[in-house]
Amino acid sequence: MFKDGFTNKLYMELKNYWLVWSIAFVVFLLFSLYIYENRSTFIVPREIEHTVMNQKKSEMTIGEITGDMEITQSFVAEQNQFMRIKIPFGTYNRQLQGNFGFELIDVESDEVIFTRDLPLNELQDGLDHNIDFPVIRNARGKEFEFTITGQGLDPGKTATIWRSSKDDYMQGKLIINGRDMQSDLRFKVMDVETKPLLSKQKFMMIGISILLFFLLSVVVLRIFKDKLHKAFLITAIPIGLAMVLIIPPFDQLDELEHYYRAFEVSEGKFINQQTEQGLGNFIPASLVETVYDVRYIHQSGYKYSIVKEAFQNKLNPEDRQFLRNYASSYPPLIYVPQALGMMLGRLIFDSPLMMMFLGRLINFVAYIAIVYAALKVVPVKKNLFYLFALLPMSIIHAASLSADGITNAMALLFVAYILKLAYGKVDKITKRHLIILIGIGLFVTLSKIVYIPMLLLFLLIPLKKFTNKKDYLKKFLIVFVGCLIPFIIWNLMNLSNMSVPDLRGNPGVSPKEQVMFVLLHPIFYIKTLFVTLFSLGPSQLVAMIGKVATNYQYPAPSIIIYTFLFMMLLFGLINDENDLKMQGRRMDRGILVFILLAVMLLIYTALYVGYNTVGNPIIYGIQGRYFVPIAILFFLSISNYQIINKNKDINLLIQTIIHCCMYALLFTYLVNING
Template sequence: MKWGFFSMKLFFHNKVLNTQKVLFAFFILISAIYFSNVIFENKDFFTKINQDKAMIISQEKTDDIIGEIQDEMTITQKFEVNGQANLEIKIPFGTFKRANTGELYFDLKENGQVIEHKIFDVSQLPDSQDISIEIPNSDNDSKKRLLEFEIKSKGLSGGNSVTLWRSNNQLGEFFINDQIQDGSIYFKLFASNTTAALTNGTFYLLLISFLLLFVVVTLLIFKFRGNVQKIFVILSLSIGLFFVVIFPPFEHLDELDHFYRAYEVSEGKFINQTVNGELGNYIPTSLISTVNKVRYVHYTGYQYNVVKDTFSMELNPQERVFHRNYASIYSPVLYIPQALGVLLGRIFNSPPIMMLYLGRLFNFLAYVITVFFSLKILPFKKNLLLVIALLPMTLIQATSLSADALMIGSSFLFISVVLNLGYNKKILEINTKDFWILTTVGMYMSISKPVYLPLLLLIFAIPYQKFGDKIKYTKKILIILVSSLLPMLIWNLLNLKNLAVPDVRGDTGISPSNQVHYVLTHPFRYIKTMFDTLISLGDSQFMGMLGKAVTNYGYSLSSSLVFGFIFLLLFTAILKSSDYERDSLTINVKGKLIFVVIIVGVIILTYTALYTGYTTVGNNLILGIQGRYFIPVSPLLFLIISSNNIVIKDKKIDIYVILSLCLLLFIVLLNYILKINGAIPF
């Protein structure tokens, strides 16, 4: 009988295992079919010649003009391009919205020789609209083409003339009457593709590689099921390393400023210096030249040749320019990983573009390490933190040069440490090691960005008995608070001049001092402004936190993808699934009230910082708020809605959640690959 019973038990156990394996194989098969179908739908885009014109030179147009073009003027703009064929210049003229008469002579030269001559009737020029000039193909096989266009006029004078706009980008030398000018003439350069992006063989190789990566990652997840921190490393590296590379340079939000800041920190320049009444630091001119060359390669798909060219641009650290970047207000501790990447590039005399990618890589690896320990320490809701740490917006920040990567990681680590000390039943008393870990993490998090100071209130969720007695509790709480606040105060006092400079990227009428005065004299009106902003923009800020749209230029995700992440967040927040969670101490009302106070505090400080530093005085809405600013406190937001009563006893639910997350992430990766390359709209 015993052997019979044992045989039946073994039979049903093996049957369950076989059923799991079949379901697992079915999951992989259906997912592979889906990915193959999506990729094949876009096969022609990559394997056939695309006749659409791709922008290879674009600039930031300013409101400055060169003045009225008159007969005695000669305007010359030099520039350099790859040896591409089928090039076309597009340049807008301003007519001052009047009927002008006369002629413009447009000479296009290569190596000083005229290769195209055009005469434009000024009376026929449309105001502010592009005029196209095709560039004849070159007969030689040179990799570089040295081009210039020269503009003269006949019959034009003051009050009867046209003009051109300036750009701050330095594409090449720009002259007016042989006098060199700052910046460049505003124009765009397009090239028609003459070859396919990929051969059929390369396309199928990449398809198979993508599917193999998905299968391998899925198998590793199944192997390490139950170990959430290892699963995080597998998923983050498999997706994040692609993010480091595939996103065009300086595509991420404020990444160019973070690039300059990381370089400053790598040289030990932590605080801006004052030169002729201006704040800033001397940085290599090549950094700005690199940014100007590749900053706009995204418009019609990733222009790989443009980025490839920048790898030949040398650093030349002795040639410098005085520059202020807006990221210089942030503490240098947020740029340690990026600065190490830049420093490594400097040691090996790498071009600036390589420093960008090294900075991204080091920043991402620092984030992975920080979140790994956060998940390892967290006593419960590991799957919730896993989903938050792998949200599209979170990964985008982690794989850029953004200071948010370490800010997010350190916040997660602080939350995990506090919740472990406060709710882990095995920790009866906080020892010296635990205390100093808590203090150090709190100190780092606080000096990073002051708007997240309310997170320090989380320490009050730890029962005082774990500190020993009330006297020890009071003493240690004060040490933590003072240790966290003092470095932040010292840094901001040292950086006070820099903090007082308004961020005029949004509007030149911004005045922090006047805005502070307005808030203090109209407190109830400001409270209404905060409520109006939350009601009007709160939903978009929440979707932005998830990653509905990322980077400067969108790359939006479909609603179904976003709601897939929302479902996983709510599912992992509300339900208890693992054995440990079912037996662990639940979050009490006091803890949830502290979470609410923290979130409200961060919202108020974030809104106030952007109202005083980025919004015009007395505006009815607060401008510049982005959902990513609330990622550091997002675990607390979802822990507030966690339930103590809804329990799932099926032990396999965790692996289902993680496999669903894996599938969503690979769909996101494929979505970005297609959009970055222009196969589908932004």
């Protein structure tokens, strides 16, 4: 009887949800094929580097290497063998021709071990250049030196090398043209072994485990098909945690700047200080050294051995160096989760790299908690909010140290709470509601000035939920002023920092002259806006969803991006019975569109003034991620209340499709990052 009952239940399940289980089964097979087809990424032997010696101090350069200039650096091997020296050259981003000479010598025997030419056209500005030679064995404790010569190169047609400002590396010395510089070049000495990332057995076990976990998670989704806030957790938590771990350190967009800013906040340094070196803060040199160890080393696959070694770096908070961090202009409030993670890493592990990973983790946990609350409170368009909660761009940023993760989550919660007050079971707007609105709105307005118009969403709340028009106006002003006063206070406190120009921008940028140009040529600027929108808008749209979200540009498959876009358009247009609460006032659609256009105009104008040269005919520098906090307003504004969906099982279908998309993104990243 039990067997018959189970068979009947299984039959009814497959009958009622045949499309869902068909999609899950087909995707499972596709994932299996994808893993098998990319097995070589993990089981074919590859080079794995191990650091033998590392001099990472680099506060200055030696100047251009020209003429018969001769640079000699000595070092002592700390391991038994090595076969590679890595040197980052500065090319000034020029296309160079010619060669440097390179020679490696065993100091004890005065034997020339290796010589070769280094073609300048193979050097990449600021990136390590590998100089390989036959394996040198029995090297531990022995002294070696390498020499680089200019070979007659002329000024302006050559490169340079970074060096330390003082002699921190006591086992070696830097000599330029016979002169002891009392410092050292920045370089690494490496041993290299060849082996696969995983054995075939481990690869099979891990692959099967991930596939089974995927199937199990689809089953769990079925249980929570009518509870989107819980279904969100089933998809977001494993994907986000995986992103926290698998994306190489500082490969996230602007994560380096956010790393330094989160550390400043964790120490209570909220504002840049005026010092002899300029405006900035003194941070532990070990942070900068750790960044140097692991940043920009993953172009040809994740360097696990190098990252593992970097975990051994100690914080050493007494040894500090000056840093001018451009992210210091952002308020400390949006760095609280990252700072908490870094404080935890500092107290327990004393490791700068562990601080980074714990900062990522706590930032992701905060994103999950805030978005969970948004999905739970929003009374309408839950499917649309579910889609935005799982945007690849949002999840990837939440799994980094970026402040955008908190900004995106808080913006979603702010819109959700406004919709609750406007269309939910709220009879009267009370002080409690105002306090919550101000608390959420603070995160939105403080993050970037361009999002301030989002406060006008308050106008969606009907007049009937207030005592009278006077009460309506008073409470609107309380929210508006309550969010703006902290914004004004912060910017007044931070005025000196904001007045220093961002030296990373284009050299021809002049905000003051650009503002004057816009005021004197309004028609030209309007034309510039439309040209930018039509020429760059489509690429910014797919970028907003998450086409590329990292420095190394691991691309998300187009099918994932366009599935999200299609779903957002679909569930923006169609409505369920709860969504019909939104059709009462025609002006609401106009409010949404006005706020959307106002924020877009501010974003475009801010980039035009602060990033582009005066009178530029197109606005460059706009990234799709800037539109994530406001994009949902567009999809809310296109609702067609004549299209009503009465099939509640569509929730499970959309959850399954998006769940499959996110796992496809994870598999793609795993292959691309390790490829």
